[in-house]
Amino acid sequence: MxxxxxxxxxxxxxDTTSSExxxxxxxxxxxxxxxxxxxxxxxxxxxxxxxxxxxxxxxxxxxxxxxxxxxxxxxxxxxxxxxxxxxxxxxxxxxxxxxxxxxxxxxxxxxxxxxxxxxxxxxxxxxxxxxxxxxxxxxxxxxxxxxxxxxxxxxxxxxxxxxxxxxxxxxxxxxxxxxxxxTVFDNAVVWKRFLDEKHFQSQRELADHLGLDESTIAVAMSIAKLPENVMHEMVARSDRFGSNMAYQVTRYQTARGTDATLRLINKIVSDDLSTRQVADIVKGRANTQESSKVAGRQRYAQRLEIKLEGVAVGDLKTYGDDRLELRLRGLSKEKRDELLRQIEEMLGPGAAKG
Known part of the structure; x- marks a missing residue:
């Protein structure tokens, strides 16, 4: 064809106009x-x-x-x-x-x-x-x-x-x-091809045909400038990289290059950085080390709510490959001491009381 x-x-x-x-x-x-x-x-x-x-x-x-x-x-x-x-x-x-x-x-x-x-x-x-x-x-x-x-x-x-x-x-x-x-990355690559191949004469025309704001197309065109290997890293975690976050990453890529951008992407995921925090990094208000302090605790990978007799008393969270955090409250002294004894037995003789 x-x-x-x-x-x-x-x-x-x-079948739509910019106002409808x-x-x-x-x-x-x-x-x-x-x-x-x-x-x-x-x-x-x-x-x-x-x-x-x-x-x-x-x-x-x-x-x-x-x-x-x-x-x-x-x-x-x-x-x-x-x-x-x-x-x-x-x-x-x-x-x-x-x-x-x-x-x-x-x-x-x-x-x-x-x-x-x-x-x-x-x-x-x-x-x-x-x-x-x-x-x-x-x-x-x-x-x-x-x-x-x-x-x-x-x-x-x-x-x-x-x-x-x-x-x-x-x-x-x-x-x-x-x-x-x-994903925004699919849109970026495909919409750029549509414009490059002259299927549409302008971003406005494309936006009108898709029933979108022209600003949405403009952001996608910026993201389309990213190398595909950088986009692939974000596609794998598209829940963390919407159009606003991807746009900030694009700005960082322009200023710092691919290797630094890949490190930033890993930092965004591991430290659960917000779009605002990444924007601060792009503007030079913070570096990636400082941003981890602002981000606070690393985001947990899994959370299990713990109940005793139908009442929530705390949770168990996992982080990365080697971190486990147990928080309990409202226990009787007897129940607390019994749990502590069981944990010490599971950890073995190497466990030491602080």
Missing amino acids: KPSQFAKGFKARP KRTALDRLNAIDGIVSNDHAKQPAANGRSSAFTSDDPQESQSSTESDLYKAWRRANRYVAGQIIELPLKAIKPSPFNPRHFYLKASIAELAVNLAKQGQQQAIHVIPDYENDGTFYVSDGGRRVRALKEANKETVKAVVVDLPIGIQSYKLGYDLNVQRDSQ
Whole structure:
């Protein structure tokens, strides 16, 4: 498919304006008109989807479906919204995939799950009308990678009527947002490519099409300047690195370089630094050693609440690989002394009283 054809989807009228922002949930509701599950679980007698065995392959469908999709659907006796099985070798990544980063550990974990339980959720694909029998992934790239790693040969899919472009990007993007799996780093890399390849003429135009503030695009463009190895370190802990934190890291990278930035990222995670504390480091008000003092105690990795007779009396926290902290209060002297005796026995004869 030619690049100019890829861009067709971007010429569609935007479904939001800068003053009428639609939420991800709003757009997901709109997707229901594209991906209908009315026929989704009707297996045919031969084991294939009944999409290919309909007595009337030209049954009434939405009047808004594209000519290309209608022709493909009729040629393949496919009923819109049907779940079918496709060969994995027929699936290829979309040039407008909203995801850029895929963590190997996450793919491996999903592969184990798929090997045990099978695929529970269908992916969404778009036919490559110029190469019959092949499909672009619109949503489900992670599942495709995991199925390949699990040595599967087929994938459950719903074939949707979308042009490869902004509409297919939005479908995947909105579903990722709903699942809370879309990261600022995916956005940064993909949006920069959109602008570099002139699919949009300006950040404002891109923002209007996505229903976002232009400032959100501007921050992402700054983050996109980071080396990919630096972004990878933050993707692995995307819960700690939102757009504001990533922006501060970008400023630090510009001033101090990659090695110092990687050390700062480790410090942010280990000492649970706030965005304000990192901003102070960037502005030169503090260095990384001073910031650890401001941060106070290292954030615990795990916390277990302890109850006696249904009443909370304290907690047990773990830090890193070698630190354990037990805090109890409101105990009787007898219960306290008994616990102390048991701890001393567990620690062995080397334990000493202070």
